Amino acid sequence: MRKILLIGAGRSASSLVKYLLDKSDKENIKLIIADISLENAQKLAQNHPNARILQLDIFNDEARKKEIHSADIVISMLPARFHMEVAKDCVTYGKSLVTASYISDELKALNEEVIAKGLVFMNEIGLDPGIDHMSAMQVIDRIKKEGGKMIMFESFTGGLVAPESDTNLWNYKFTWNPRNVVIAGQGGVAKFIQEGKYKYIPYNKLFRRTEFLEVEGYGRFEALANRDSLKYREIYGLEDVLTLYRGTIRRVGFSRAWNIFVQLGMTDDSYIMEGSENMSYREFTNSFLPYKPYDSVELKLRHCLKIDQDDVIWDKLLELDIFNPDKRIGLKDATPAQILQKILMEKWTLEEDDKDMIVMYHKFGYELDGKKKQIESNMVVIGDDQTYTAMAKTVGLPVAIATLKILKGEITTPGVQLPITKEVYEPILKELQGYGINFKEKRVDYLGYNPFNL
Amino acid sequence: MRKILLIGAGRSASSLVKYLLDKSDKENIKLIIADISLENAQKLAQNHPNARILQLDIFNDEARKKEIHSADIVISMLPARFHMEVAKDCVTYGKSLVTASYISDELKALNEEVIAKGLVFMNEIGLDPGIDHMSAMQVIDRIKKEGGKMIMFESFTGGLVAPESDTNLWNYKFTWNPRNVVIAGQGGVAKFIQEGKYKYIPYNKLFRRTEFLEVEGYGRFEALANRDSLKYREIYGLEDVLTLYRGTIRRVGFSRAWNIFVQLGMTDDSYIMEGSENMSYREFTNSFLPYKPYDSVELKLRHCLKIDQDDVIWDKLLELDIFNPDKRIGLKDATPAQILQKILMEKWTLEEDDKDMIVMYHKFGYELDGKKKQIESNMVVIGDDQTYTAMAKTVGLPVAIATLKILKGEITTPGVQLPITKEVYEPILKELQGYGINFKEKRVDYLGYNPFNL
DSSP states (O other), rough: EEEOOOOOGGGGGGHHHHHHTTHHHTTTEEEEESSSHHHHHHHHHOOOTTEEEEOOOOOHHHHHHHHHHHOOOEOOOOGGGGGHHHHHHHHHHTTTEEESSSOOOHHHTTTTHHHHHTTTEOOOOBTTBHHHHHHHHHHHHHHHHTTOOEEEEEEEEEEEEOOGGGGSSOOOOOOBBBHHHHHHEEEEEEEETTTTTTEEOOHHHHHSSSSEEEEETTEEEEEEEBBBBGGGGHTTTOOOSSSEEEEEEEEEEEHHHHHEEEETTTTTOOSSOOTTTTHHHHHHHHTSSOOOSSHHHHHHHHHHOOTTTHHHHHHEEEEEEOOSOOOOOOTOOOOOHHHHHHHHHHBOOOOOOOOEEEEEEEEEEEEEEEEEEEEEEEEEEOOOOSOOOHHHHHHHHHHHHHHHHHTSSOOOOEEEOOOOOHHHHHHHHHHHHHHHHOEEEEEEEOOOOTTTTT | OOEEEEEOOOOOOOOOOHHHHHHHHTTEEEEEESSSOOOHHHHHTOOOOTTEEEEETTOHHHHHHHHHHHOOOEOOSSSGGGHHHHHHHHHTOEEEEEEEEOHHHHHHHHHHHHHHHTTTOOOOOTTTTHHHHHHHHHHHHHHHHHHHTEEEEEEEEEEEEEEGGOOSSSSOOOOOOOOHHHHHHHSSSEEEETEEEEEEHHHHHHTTOOOEEEEEETEEEEEEEEGGGGGGGHHHTOOSSSSSEEEEEEEEHHHHHHHHHHHHHTTOOOSOOTTTTOOHHEEEEETTOOOOOOOOHHHHHHHTOOOOTTTTTHHHHTTTTTTTTSOOOOOOTOOOHHHHHHHHHHBBBBTTTTEEEEEEEEEEEEETTTTEEEEEEEEEEEOOOSOOOOHHHHHHHHHHHHHHHHHTTOOOOOOOOSSOOHHHHHHHHHHTTTTTTOOOEEEEOOOOOOOOOO
């Protein structure tokens, strides 16, 4: 039997494991599921006869090396900072490796050795990064092959709550790491190009410079700029493109309300608030407002941020209970961002029957035969339940499919890479369709960077 | 003759040098003026018979040690990060040291050795820190001695342009390091206490939460919060105070207009702008605004920041010429903050005949015999000219006076210290009065943290 070693068995590995175990008899696979928590591994294995579970501390060199040595291929679903331990052993013992993380400089430095040993180190093959790369490159390569010249590329992804579970005023629940949502957009300016001009959005304006997206059957969404749009120029071969923009999708209205937290300073993760443990929700809110003994916290906030009484933003804030004088934060030495996260998790955590939703949206602008043309494509995936979520499916299935194809010798080009070549994306996107992960494409009039949207 | 070694002969040392040389015959002083630039030293010495000038690289251990060894006392006016080289030698050779900089942890660590050798290491004895400490402690000690209990302390300082030289719409010119003005307020939340409640102001609201100050004969000013108010609780013995707030003074209206730069992202110093060298002022401004080919940069900015056509903010922006399509930035690989500084320096640099002005304002609230009382005191100093500026006088004279008093054995308590004891502040404040540096004090009704101001 061929042995696949999966290291890291968090919730996001559910669909990945299911895919490999479902195929394990036919493909003659043994799947070793290794995690620091044996319980995590057990949950995913579900006593499947072709699964072996293993308690593994990746800093235990002996145990880690032993397992990698005896595997035929390795998948690392660990947090990105832990990949290098695994990657170095994979080089040593001549094993291919698959991860869903961005290629670090450290990992890239292994490229020559990886090629010399004929190994495939496939990375960025989850959802974002992953499906975004593959689905974009498929259309870009097709446009170029037809003789088109790319002039615009915009790409948006969002992890949201499914319409049937969308029950709060924010049209949002946490379907992934809440901390990343709270601190999103911090730590660097959002930089991109529009019609050949460099544009920069500072954090304090990020949530007010959104763009609208319409997805048939799902209504309207909004997108806000990511930090890192420009690095895709080189990766996608779009050096001459005039507009390049990547963003995050939310339901319309989310960003305008979220901006209140940004403006107040509640998303700051850089300092500890005095007395956070015994602070009430109301005191937390009041900390960011001027001292005015004769006015309520509510009026001070309305005034400070100029919120009209009939503005829906206000109802969104009330829904989160941020003026409650009795609820205590209960977190010692916490930053504003940590406190805000706690407040949000009370209201934005998925209920047992809730489903999540992934939305991806691409816009491709190009010139062909002297005419400007535009293609838009989008993907919507709804989770089955709280185990096989849309996130777990869209992250895990491409990883699983790639792993099996590398193992079977169907993907062979060696090196530290991401899935941007036809050899890789074509068969994987095709197989994903069988799991309901597919793109709808339409041709539209060329709009460029829609001036009426902003 | 007693030898005073001054290391660091920048423009801010002019009044310091003049004070010591004026007294050099009477006090039997030889002043050695050492700087990396002999020209700087020469300018300050003006061929005075009791001055010796010296080209000194403070990283030349031999030269530095030799000079410190042969001096009777040392003044370091170097940038704060260079003090330690000097301080260690002062310990070795048993010389007292005077600086106008904040006490670093590294310097504090020398305290035991300094005491053991009976040396006085006097720091924070310029303007801010310096005169602020002394003038505040004088009133605080008096209130406490009368049996009062301090409940509020607010303190504000600003380096501004003198009324007779105040010729632009911003009522501001650079009288000190322009870079510090451009990046002021970044790198940490403004934190203080008001009536017992901790308050935090994020950078994006800092310039909208100002307080007004009225100075008789000089009109209205505004003050915005500094980052570091709370560390003064311990230093000033104000552990039980309910309100503690330190701020920076500007003319009314400056902050509201400056906020435009903050909101646009023009004060960001964390990234380099593409093509900054050949960028026009107009393109710089446009980089922070959405792409809208049918609207002018002017309209986009007005709309983005909701500036009415008849708002004086608009005239302030026009005065700086930020919409000029022909002027080039001319700075390679510059950050937004560096570019903004360049634009501002064109308009805000002092003319040859311009004078600067220092304003300091304290508010002391206390309880005595069951009644709440308030004292306010303020100091205004106008520069003589571009050499003996208000900044040079208020920074340099306290340093010079302290140095002479230590040399003469009038200040003797050893240790690494700042001027908060009566032994130090009383004679220095008294002597400063002779140079026009004095505080006007008045009793007012107790207002607490004035609720009508915010």
